[in-house]
Amino acid sequence: xYVRLPKTAGGKKVPVVLLLTGLDGIDQITRxxxxxxxxxxxxVIAEIPGLQIxxxxxxxxxxRSIVDDFVDWMEEQESFDMRG
Numbered sequence: 001x002y003v004r005l006p007k008t009a010g011g012k013k014v015p016v017v018l019l020l021t022g023l024d025g026i027d028q029i030t031r032x033x034x035x036x037x038x039x040x041x042x043x044v045i046a047e048i049p050g051l052q053i054x055x056x057x058x059x060x061x062x063x064r065s066i067v068d069d070f071v072d073w074m075e076e077q078e079s080f081d082m083r084g
Contacts, residue, residue: 001044001045001046002043002045002046003042003043003044003045003079004033004042004043004045005037005042005079006037006038006039006040006042007037008040009040009042009058009079013078013080013081014040014041014042014079014080014081015040015041015042015080015081016041016042016043016044016074016079016080017036017041017042017043017044017045018044018045018046018067018070018071018074019032019033019045019046020046020066020067020070021045021046021047021048022047022048022049023047023049026047027070029045033045035058036075038078042079042080044070044074046070048066
């Protein structure tokens with residue numbers, strides 16, 4: 001898992017986006033990360049092998065569990081503004 005904050009954060013809370021990818025999607029995620037950081041958003045990036053299988057059917061219980069775990073963790077962090 002990687003956490004990136006914009007240079008403008010300066011200790012204040014920033015909006016955040018969760019980017020989940022399998023091992024083959026890191027190039028697309030890198031471009032997306034740069035776009036979000038340039039706009040003042042933080043990024044939580046996770047490479048999860050087998051993600052496509054876990055989330056293959058939209059709304060699968062396993063997929064929701066993965067996302068819920070990340071969101072729970074993000075809500076505990078002092079860097080992220082989770083109100084949006």
